[in-house]
Amino acid sequence: GAGVSQSPSNKVTEKGKDVELRCDPISGHTALYWYRQSLGQGLEFLIYFQGNSAPDKSGLPSDRFSAERTGGSVSTLTIQRTQQEDSAVYLCASARGLSTYEQYFGPGTRLTVT
């Protein structure tokens, strides 16, 4: 079946502009995660959604970052007033549910802030 998809694949923006990144999880997966991967680094957890529960936002690096998940499916990560240090690959992952730990990743969005 279809895997996790993300759009756009690449985004170049000017410093100070807002950006929105989209994630479509695997159909039926109730858990959705956002990660940030900076060049040559591991994956840094940003935010987690599980069903209709309040999201775990403990990984968001600043209040410029926010995310929504509408209807328990598609999620949007928004970065306001982008800074050069926000340049990274933003990865989304989904998992089947609470007791299923395996996460499946999307292809990522490469964000470049100039």
Add this chain to the structure above:
Amino acid sequence: GENVEQHPSTLSVQEGDSAVIKCTYSDSASNYFPWYKQELGKRPQLIIDIRSNVGEKKDQRIAVTLNKTAKHFSLHITETQPEDSAVYFCAARGYSGAGSYQLTFGKGTKLSVIP
């Protein structure tokens, strides 16, 4: 929160030799340890995982071992092939401190298999 250390950061092996990557974690309550393979420009792919109630798991040429007492786990790849060349990430599932359990990733190991 959880802290995961991964070594080495780079590893070169001759084709056919074995490769071992090691990770340590800090949270003794962590209960799930996946390994991901990421080829250049591609998404991370889950290649093997282990839960804390198991000491070893094997899948063809890949195996993972877990030592809960020492809080470390390792990835073993036997009979390496050029297509094994990639960056490998370990992770540990621990409490985020905000009501849920999350994966904390190591910084990755770049494996190069020399034909």
